[in-house]
Amino acid sequence: MKSKLAVLMLLAISSAAFSQDADKAPAVSKERAAELQASERLLKADAQVSKTGQVTIKGKLVPYKVTAGTQPVWDKDGKVTASLFYTYYQRTDVSDKGKRPLVLSFNGGPGSASVWMHVAYTGPKVLNLDAEGYPVQPYGVKDNPHSILDVADIVYIDPVNTGFSRVLDGKADRSRFFGVNADIQYLAEWVSTFVSREGRWTSPKYLIGESYGTSRVSGLALELQNAQWMYLNGVVLVSPTELGLKRDGAVDDALKLPYYAATAWYQKVLPADLQAKDLKDVLPEVEAFTTDEFLPALAKGGFLDAQKRAQIAAKVARYSGLSAEYVLQNNLAVQPQQFWKELLRKQGKTVGRLDSRYLGIDKTDSGDKVDYNAELTSWLHSFTPAINQYLRVDLGYKTDVKYNLFGDVHPWDYKNENTGENLRLAMAANPYLKVMIQSGYYDGACTYFDAKYTMWHLDPSGKMKDRLRFEGYRSGHMMYLRSADLATANDDLRDFIRSATPAQNAPARY
Known part of the structure; x- marks a missing residue:
């Protein structure tokens, strides 16, 4: 009881002292008061x-x-x-x-x-x-x-x-x-x-x-x-x-290839004859292959003829900057996360998701996923x-x-x-x-x-x-x-x- 009473007395003294100090303090300017009122955690609904x-x-x-x-x-x-x-x-x-x-x-x-x-x-x-x-x-x-x-x-x-x-x-x-x-x-x-x-x-x-x-x-x-x-x-x-607008399965997988080609061209990992061309001369060729050959091949799934599968894998590799072996290991349908990690793996770099001009570095070069999105980090910066x-x-x-x-x-x-x-x-x-x-x-x-x-x-x-x-x-x-x-x-x-x-x-x- 005595300790509670002491605490109450101490609080009263502190309050009185604060009040006296406040009386002595200079008044806050109207401009500063308005600024403080405007700076509040709760958003004003209409201002x-x-x-x-x-x-x-x-x-x-x-x-x-x-x-x-x-x-x-x-x-x-x-x-x-x-x-x-x-x-x-x-x-x-x-x-x-x-x-x-x-x-x-x-x-x-x-x-x-x-x-x-x-x-x-x-x-x-x-x-x-x-x-x-x-x-x-x-x-x-x-x-x-x-x-x-x-x-x-x-x-x-x-x-x-x-x-x-x-x-x-x-x-x-x-x-x-x-x-x-x-x-x-x-x-x-x-x-x-x-x-x-x-x-x-x-x-x-x-x-x-x-x-x-x-x-x-x-x-x-x-x-x-x-x-x-x-x-x-x-x-x-x-x-x-x-x-x-739905585009599942083979359509979804095929549509990625022209982007892979654009990225590989920018990162200078395409074959020399393609790399020597301008990007806008390369892409129509890749787009035509995507719709006329790649999509029909993917649609056949596991029943695609082995020789045809090898031919398609070679062309996908040519346009994507990846190896034919890697393309075949992924049943012709390399996914974006894999691509961002694999494309420059030998250089110890990854490419950005939202913009593949941006490069990142991972803790290890192994694996199928990048550690972070290099482009987004740069943008937030x-x-x-x-x-x-x-x-x-x-x-x-x-x-x-x-x-x-x-x-x-x-x-x-x-x-x-x-x-x-x-x-x-x-x-x-x-x-x-x-x-x-x-x-x-x-x-x-x-x-x-x-x-x-x-x-x-x-x-x-x-x-x-x-x-x-x-x-x-x-x-x-x-x-x-x-x-x-x-x-x-x-x-x-x-x-x-x-x-x-x-x-x-x-x-x-x-």
Whole structure:
């Protein structure tokens, strides 16, 4: 009892002393108090900060306003359940923004923030990198002379639990956000609200998505039409996924070979006659072999004639940079993990998954799996400090919420993934809608030839193939990290936006 009483007395004395010290302490300035209030762990559901800037694109000065902020996600009863962070760039010397194209940009994962295309591809700021996309110091961003801001306004959107976006209602059902179709449904509602708030209903509208973001925007194209009555002019698929279009077994195995050939060419391990050719002269030959010989051979499985098997293995080895013996040991179907480990095994190097220009070193040269993804480590090295500094300091968005380059969105519900069919339906119902695919030849996660297959099978009837376009680049999953491809890919986007924006009073009709 005495010890408890002593403790209580000590606490009282300490409290009084603290109170006296506080009375003597100088008052906190109003500016600092406001800053402290803004810097809180709980994301504000609806708050924005804006700044102005200018960038020179194609030799012309483009003034702009950038807004970094949050906009709520509501449930069916109008209760705020989450909030999404976005960064919105508007060109300010435009007289009628209702006629100006608007690009809505999403990345993938699922669980990845919008940072990648925001500060490395289409926005007015771009990472400080070397010409091939490797990190350099000091970290940060610089003006992007290739940005598409000259032809379109852009909003970069972070889905729930990516970037600064968060679930705000602790009782909210996670399944409402974290699944193929749930993701599409709440994002369509969010986009509709954003367009209404910003007065952009009459603007030609474009969706761009990267990696899993291509599934997201393909589904959104139909959901926006059917649930929000919003019709698009274009959808851009950067390093697309399968979009729910099945390609199991022999088809899946065969489609990898052109990527293997591109990687082997870049790493200079092809036979001398192929190595002497340009990449774009090698790939058509490999693609023709893949569809005309390799795929039929794989389809026969274990009943393929032994002599034919040896012939196919020799050609696969010729195009992949692997040995015929290794190809035969894997029944002609070498898997990507094996390829990344095997290709440069004798050199003691591995190649990157998302971009096979990047090299890694493993603890041992044996085995069938790499220790780490060399390219992703490199990217996180440069992206993480740059986006945090840019948003928090340069744009003045004050928060202590962690910026999630990759957030917790699992378990993700992949059931009923029909986004490719959704995109086809959206195109069929909207004669204005065009689609462009952009792929890097050195991407081993979403290979360029798999992307071509997606394009071929998106519309089996072939009636809309004149509204589908493919562009390939000499880099990987994030083709824009290589400075030459940053320029070319943005030019392709600029051309696509202009070509998919119809002339005034041109009707949408068949």
